[in-house]
Amino acid sequence: MEEIEFVLEETKDLMNKAIQHTKSELLKIRAGKASPAMLEGLMVKYYDNDTPISQVASVSTPDARSIIIKPWEKNIIGDIERAIINSDLGFNPQNDGDIVRINIPPLTEERRINLTKQAKNEAEEGKISIRNARKDANDQLKKLQKEGVAEDDVKRAEDKVQSLTDDFVKKIDEILEQKEKEIMTV
Structure with a gap:
């Protein structure tokens, strides 16, 4: 179904943007090295x-x-x-x-902990954006179903949206883990 493919592509796009935004926000958090x-x-x-x-x-x-x-x-x-x-x-x-x-002074332990919290907050913001994209996609799919798209097609598309959500949330977790390691490395 063309409409379903469009919804999936749009959702993937929004989730990619959430990842890019999270990466750029995490770059601003200093990890001891000058940048x-x-x-x-x-x-x-x-x-x-x-x-x-x-x-x-x-x-x-x-x-x-x-x-x-x-x-x-x-x-x-x-x-x-x-x-x-x-x-x-x-x-x-x-x-x-x-x-x-x-x-750039070396980071104190307390500052490292605060920066880690800040990084976790940024990652959580990214996850919220991804979940919002999932919600929007599911709303659009339900609307398509009301307009006559087969229930099975919509169900499969919702499963794909959930799979995309899981993949992108996992990516954010990996990015966060890397940033935390960077912050905590003395």
């Missing part, structure tokens, strides 16, 4: 507009313990420093007039 992704979402005042840091500077990690931010215009180096200090990232930037350097 440019840690500054993703950081906004810098640039000509009175909030601008993503990636649009006003290059961000690199020369080693596992530091991040270097090289602004494209020297006059905004103070704004970059201020944005980092005012963020909830907990970093202490150093400005040498040309670049802003952030030294």
